[in-house]
Amino acid sequence: MGKESNVSKVETLEDIASRALEIAKKKGASDAAARVYRERNVEVQWRDGKLEQIKEATTRGLNIRLYVDGKYSAVGTSDLRPEALATFIEDSISLTKALTKDPFRTLADPKLYAGRSNANLELEDPKYGTVTPEMRRKFVQELEAAARNVPGKEKILSVTTSFNDSRSEVFGMSTNGFTGGRVDTTFFGGAQVSVNDPAGKKPEDYDFAGSRFVGSLPDIAGIGRRAAERTIAKIGAKKPESATLTMAVDNRTAGRLVGQLLGPMSAGAIQQKRSFLEGKLGQKIGSPLLDIVDDPLIPRGFGS
Numbered sequence: 001m002g003k004e005s006n007v008s009k010v011e012t013l014e015d016i017a018s019r020a021l022e023i024a025k026k027k028g029a030s031d032a033a034a035r036v037y038r039e040r041n042v043e044v045q046w047r048d049g050k051l052e053q054i055k056e057a058t059t060r061g062l063n064i065r066l067y068v069d070g071k072y073s074a075v076g077t078s079d080l081r082p083e084a085l086a087t088f089i090e091d092s093i094s095l096t097k098a099l100t101k102d103p104f105r106t107l108a109d110p111k112l113y114a115g116r117s118n119a120n121l122e123l124e125d126p127k128y129g130t131v132t133p134e135m136r137r138k139f140v141q142e143l144e145a146a147a148r149n150v151p152g153k154e155k156i157l158s159v160t161t162s163f164n165d166s167r168s169e170v171f172g173m174s175t176n177g178f179t180g181g182r183v184d185t186t187f188f189g190g191a192q193v194s195v196n197d198p199a200g201k202k203p204e205d206y207d208f209a210g211s212r213f214v215g216s217l218p219d220i221a222g223i224g225r226r227a228a229e230r231t232i233a234k235i236g237a238k239k240p241e242s243a244t245l246t247m248a249v250d251n252r253t254a255g256r257l258v259g260q261l262l263g264p265m266s267a268g269a270i271q272q273k274r275s276f277l278e279g280k281l282g283q284k285i286g287s288p289l290l291d292i293v294d295d296p297l298i299p300r301g302f303g304s
Helices: 013-026 081-098 133-147 220-233 251-265 266-271
Strands: 031-047 051-070 070-075 156-174 179-195 203-209
Touching: 013 031, 013 051, 013 081, 013 156, 013 179, 031 133, 051 081, 070 081, 133 156, 133 179, 133 220, 156 220, 179 220, 203 220, 251 266
Parallel strands: none
Antiparallel strands: 031 051, 031 156, 051 070, 156 179, 179 203
């Protein structure tokens, strides 16, 4: 007879999600949807020729949506120990029972995701593990060098650059049959510059860029250069007189502007009847010049 192994089984994200749903059903939930995640994030910050900060963090946790007797709540925890998770879910269900019924909160119809293929969206860079501290340090140094090599560089007071990389794993499961997981990576570099204005002000501006694959990051020098050029261009700026003019929107701001429209268009806002666009499906609500496409299947896309 062989010796009994004393090595405990390492739980996967799927194991944790499955256990959470089992507990939820056992403790009285009609339905539940669990999302378990694990993420590693590293950030290096460089300021005026010196290393200013290095941060590295690994986090994991569980978010679970509970449907109890027509009532709904969404809760989360980072304590995934079996006994702690059981207590957390039981307490959350008790609290959910005290809420008002919400007839608009239900799990998605399984028909909506039935037969969906697992398309390769190229969200994970297989070379993520090859990124070294030396590579991160070189990146931020090159960013600063580029920022300090533009016309008007003598007016620069300070340059702060950063490099951030992360890898995250997510697994989702619901009691109506959905299961799915993903792994993705992100890489971002940025520079912030402050300059001296003769008027006594100290204008600041920035530039940044990111990608899913480290080898696809835009030109490093371009990021630093644009940050410095934008800041230097603010020297001598004055508040204009009020006027009615054609407005030009910086592309860095355009996303936030469009986001004000997309929020009320979101499925959750429409379904829960908290949108001014509720009931307007099929109606014209804007200019025919505005064309927005929501495509979640763009390879290497941040929203895919």
